Amino acid sequence: MKINAFSKTYEGRKVLDMPEMELTSGKIYAVIGANGSGKSTLAKCLAGILTTDQKQQILSPDISVGYMPQKSYAFRMNVEKNIFLGSKDLIRAKKLMKDLQIEHLAKKSAAKLSGGETARMALGRVLMKTFDLLILDEPTAAMDMETTSLTENLLMEYCRETGCVLLLVTHSLQQARRVADEVFFYYKGKLVESGKKEHVLYSPEMEETQKFLKFYGE
């Protein structure tokens, strides 16, 4: 899957500068970097929510894209109905609610969920469909350790089964190590280093990446 080069400028400041890229089906790409490095901007541009400076298509129009924003959204209806907004597949909805451990919340008003519960529901809603490219912006940031682990397994299974490309924005290097095939490291809007996780997370070449990893004591 080809992604054309693009940039995004806010108030005269270029917050993201992307080279052309090629992503491989079935692979999981972790997007890492400090606050404000451009990760969510990348996610929004690819999801088509933001226009880029070039105002051109970044992806071929026949590529289907799924997106879960950094702030999970709860529509004003119960949890089950939120899930069914993804699709009407009853069997799939049951499986996802079981996997994400939200079956007991099915009839609860989505507005009354906790942060982690809302994230689980929002993830369930997006995983109801299959996509060529799935973009998840920090899906597990509000989740506890057990739910995070369940979610990681679910995402790996989803990619294996559907062959979709997963772009996973995360602040957890542990998570990137556990699930990613490849890693993109952003620094001040620039893709500083990318490649196999064994390279970027264990023996990076660039000084910025090395410094970033040091903050995690690694």
Ligand SMILES: Nc1ncnc2c1ncn2[C@@H]1O[C@H](COP(=O)(O)OP(=O)(O)OP(=O)(O)O)[C@@H](O)[C@H]1O
């Ligand atoms: N609507 C906007 N108007 C102006 N500047 C913006 C806007 N949205 C984002 N920015 C700026 O763009 C830069 C990149 O923001 P972005 O949300 O992509 O960061 P991020 O890497 O996702 O950070 P975080 O880890 O905090 O989620 C930041 O400096 C931010 O202040």
Ligand SMILES: [Mg+2]
């Ligand atoms: Mg962000």
